[in-house]
Amino acid sequence: MATETSAQEGxxxxxxxxxPRSVKGRFRNLKWGxxxxxxxxxxxxxxxxxxxxxxxxxxxxxxxxxxxxxLFDLTVFAQDIFWLAGLLIIAAWLLFFVTGIAGRVFCGYFxxxxxxxxxxxxxxxxxxxxxxxxxxxxxxxxNAEKVTKYGITHLLWLAVAFLTGLTFTMYWxxxxxxxxxxxxxxxxxxxxxTTGFLTLTTYIMAGHxxxxxxTYMCPYARFQSAMFNMDTLIVSYDPxxxxxxKGRHKVAKGLKTPEERREQGYGDCIDCGYxxxxxxxxxxxxxxxQYQCISCALCIDACDNIMDQMGYPRGLVRYTSERELEGxxxxxxxxxxxxxxxxxxxxxxxxxxxxxxRAPLEFFAxxxxxxxxxxxxxxxxxxxxxxxxSNKTTEPIDYRIRVKGLEGASMxxxxxxxxxxxxxRSSRVQAKVRVEPDHLTGEQTSFRFVMDPVDDxxxxxxxxxxxxAPD
Numbered sequence: 001m002a003t004e005t006s007a008q009e010g011x012x013x014x015x016x017x018x019x020p021r022s023v024k025g026r027f028r029n030l031k032w033g034x035x036x037x038x039x040x041x042x043x044x045x046x047x048x049x050x051x052x053x054x055x056x057x058x059x060x061x062x063x064x065x066x067x068x069x070x071l072f073d074l075t076v077f078a079q080d081i082f083w084l085a086g087l088l089i090i091a092a093w094l095l096f097f098v099t100g101i102a103g104r105v106f107c108g109y110f111x112x113x114x115x116x117x118x119x120x121x122x123x124x125x126x127x128x129x130x131x132x133x134x135x136x137x138x139x140x141x142x143n144a145e146k147v148t149k150y151g152i153t154h155l156l157w158l159a160v161a162f163l164t165g166l167t168f169t170m171y172w173x174x175x176x177x178x179x180x181x182x183x184x185x186x187x188x189x190x191x192x193x194t195t196g197f198l199t200l201t202t203y204i205m206a207g208h209x210x211x212x213x214x215t216y217m218c219p220y221a222r223f224q225s226a227m228f229n230m231d232t233l234i235v236s237y238d239p240x241x242x243x244x245x246k247g248r249h250k251v252a253k254g255l256k257t258p259e260e261r262r263e264q265g266y267g268d269c270i271d272c273g274y275x276x277x278x279x280x281x282x283x284x285x286x287x288x289x290q291y292q293c294i295s296c297a298l299c300i301d302a303c304d305n306i307m308d309q310m311g312y313p314r315g316l317v318r319y320t321s322e323r324e325l326e327g328x329x330x331x332x333x334x335x336x337x338x339x340x341x342x343x344x345x346x347x348x349x350x351x352x353x354x355x356x357x358r359a360p361l362e363f364f365a366x367x368x369x370x371x372x373x374x375x376x377x378x379x380x381x382x383x384x385x386x387x388x389x390s391n392k393t394t395e396p397i398d399y400r401i402r403v404k405g406l407e408g409a410s411m412x413x414x415x416x417x418x419x420x421x422x423x424x425r426s427s428r429v430q431a432k433v434r435v436e437p438d439h440l441t442g443e444q445t446s447f448r449f450v451m452d453p454v455d456d457x458x459x460x461x462x463x464x465x466x467x468x469a470p471d
Contacts, residue, residue: 017138018211020121021131021277025301034109035118046170053394054423062172068424075424077392086351090344097340099227101332103234108296113213116206117280120157127153131277157207165198211281215292230323231330235295237286237317238325242269258312268312275299275317285317362390363451365463372468380434383467387449388428391421398454406447406467408439418454433467440469
């Protein structure tokens with residue numbers, strides 16, 4: 001029993017808290033630039049106003065009750081949902097394309113988990129100090145200093161998480177109105193639930209789980225190897241230069257210049273551990289390619305800083321490929337990468353063409369199937385149809401409906417002669433089509449409903465339908 005318990009306990013490793021050290025360099029600056037841009041877009045976009053003839057005055061708003069998404073001058077209706085499928089396909093292929101060329105750069109620079117974790121680590125460092133101070137504070141006893149600094153850190157984390165959740169909710173309704181209602185207790189329940197849920201998950205994922213999300217929860221870390229090849233750029237340590245014959249060695253007398261180290265068989269790596277200390281997932285890049293690596297390149301900045309201080313050439317840790325490490329030349333124009341690029345361009349072209357050429361009006365006809373056909377008291381045969389007209393313009397449209405291709409047919413629209421469809425809305429009407437039995441040539445007869453807009457600015461639309469004779 002004791003052996004079984006020990007085996008079960010050994011199957012899982014307790015999380016070792018990671019306290020990344022700060023670093024300066026070109027990749028860190030690039031990450032800050034992307035983070036500022038991403039935060040600026042995410043937090044400020046709901047407040048951007050946009051003038052429309054109809055609809056909300058918010059630049060981007062997802063109106064679920066109205067079944068419409070407003071994206072600047074583009075209004076996406078429920079029937080345009082295939083655009084979302086196309087966008088997701090393009091995003092997936094783009095991810096595969098980028099991964100095949102540059103590895104997990106999406107994880108290191110653009111992933112929400114990485115961006116929010118970076119901000120949380122920044123808050124932690126500003127309140128608690130640099131890595132040595134955070135380590136001492138973590139290992140030290142609970143005293144006034146520790147309680148105060150931990151309390152301020154978690155309060156700021158919760159504030160960022162709350163702003164994250166509230167901002168996300170703003171995308172689904174008018175932002176200024178929601179903020180006023182939210183803090184006066186008048187907002188709808190889903191707004192409070194969504195904000196609370198995202199506050200909690202952001203606080204947990206960016207503040208506590210951190211690298212465990214990338215290592216254990218994200219499936220991308222598991223299947224990325226299927227997209228890697230010998231020419232994929234990865235963050236890698238050059239063991240030939242860093243180790244040489246005798247391996248790594250710290251700076252010592254007679255082992256300071258590259259020439260001295262080379263003469264004695266030692267590599268350029270001085271075993272300072274700086275690359276490990278700055279890593280947000282806590283790995284040692286010198287151990288080779290590891291699935292936990294998110295290609296953030298902070299270890300490159302750390303190593304370059306040390307190389308500059310030592311007067312050694314940069315590039316001991318760098319973006320490279322396995323083929324280049326083996327002495328070859330990296331080839332990006334591989335059939336798989338070209339195929340992804342072509343697929344992305346074609347899919348993007350089809351999506352853009354579909355958006356640009358979208359019809360301002362849509363007309364559909366669906367037969368009421370219970371029952372399919374009814375014989376009236378005067379002997380005529382009647383079929384019923386549900387007609388739907390969608391107006392995707394910003395002005396009301398009046399139209400008339402007639403039957404085409406069904407000899408001797410009459411139509412009853414419930415007393416309406418002209419029907420008006422409001423801007424960016426849909427109108428439904430039931431049509432009763434009646435035909436003398438003598439005009440029916442078979443069990444089924446194809447015909448069309450024709451929608452004639454009163455305004456000549458729009459062309460007539462047709463919807464196919466089938467008339468069923470009695471059994």
